[in-house]
Amino acid sequence: MKNILAVCPVCDATTKLVPSTQVAEVISCADCKSRLVIDNLNDNKAVLKEAPEVEEDWGE
């Protein structure tokens, strides 16, 4: 399987994602370390957005 390519919305670096990547998954940019979320996924391209701020009811 091919790696998925995506561009970091913060630093513009292109990141390679593993094939098991899922929409809504949290990742960090290999370059700028920003916390990102997979917003959209098709074939070998993914759209990333910045991860949302932690909310009051988040946790375990």
Add this chain to the structure above:
Amino acid sequence: MLTLGILHTLIRADEKLLLDAAKKRKLNIRLIDVRNVVFNPLTYTTEFDLALERCVSTVKGGYATKFLESQGVKVINSSKVASICEDKFLTSLVLQKNKISTPKFALVFGVEEARLAIEQMGGYPVVIKPNLGSWGRLLAKVNDTDSLEALIEHKDVLGSPQQKSLYIQQYIRKPGRDIRVFVINGKAVCAIYRKSEHWITNTARGGEALNCKLNKALRTLAGNASNAVGGGILALDIFETDEGYLVNEINHTMEFKNSEEPTGVNISGEVIDYCLEVYKNL
């Protein structure tokens, strides 16, 4: 074969481990981002046999669980378990009622009452925490009345209505660590020490996860605490004191990604195996 619905919001490394474990066991997975679902009983159709609730958002996870249960779907953990564990005050009440040792605690809404409560539990220091909340966020160790007053004023002015309920707990002097026991269906599967220089030991806040060997006392405590809140998949946070173990709180959508390696236990696999077992007995 079981089709398992995993209810989620953001997908963390923990959910990825669960997906891997499910794949290995060849069961079918439906990933359900609850943020994209219309919870309308007239239009909703269930496309799975059993649900595992793994939402980062406690509120969203709670509603999704209650909705599915109303449609006759079994959810792990049940809304009964979740509604106790998501609320630190309710958890403490259940522990106390079931004679499970827990730090002294009280809930108050005002400064005067807070002062009284602290006197009743033996004085400062105390810890004030949000009833609902996690990852060690907004926890305050309060050492004297001056800081108590300042904290409560801040919460009154800046806090959400939730933050205005003050859950107060006696501060426990710990040996630089606390214990987290992973419990599935009443059985302790493994445990870690969360070690830190800081009194807040959460791994989300830099605490280190080290293997903690289970002993008889921990196993018994795990069984009893799990029974008290209604079973399922739980993580118990425990303090070690000279008088024995105290259960601090119980997590119902536990994070375990940092614990598989130190314990050598495939926690994600245990979780999925439990789902399979529940399915067999449906």
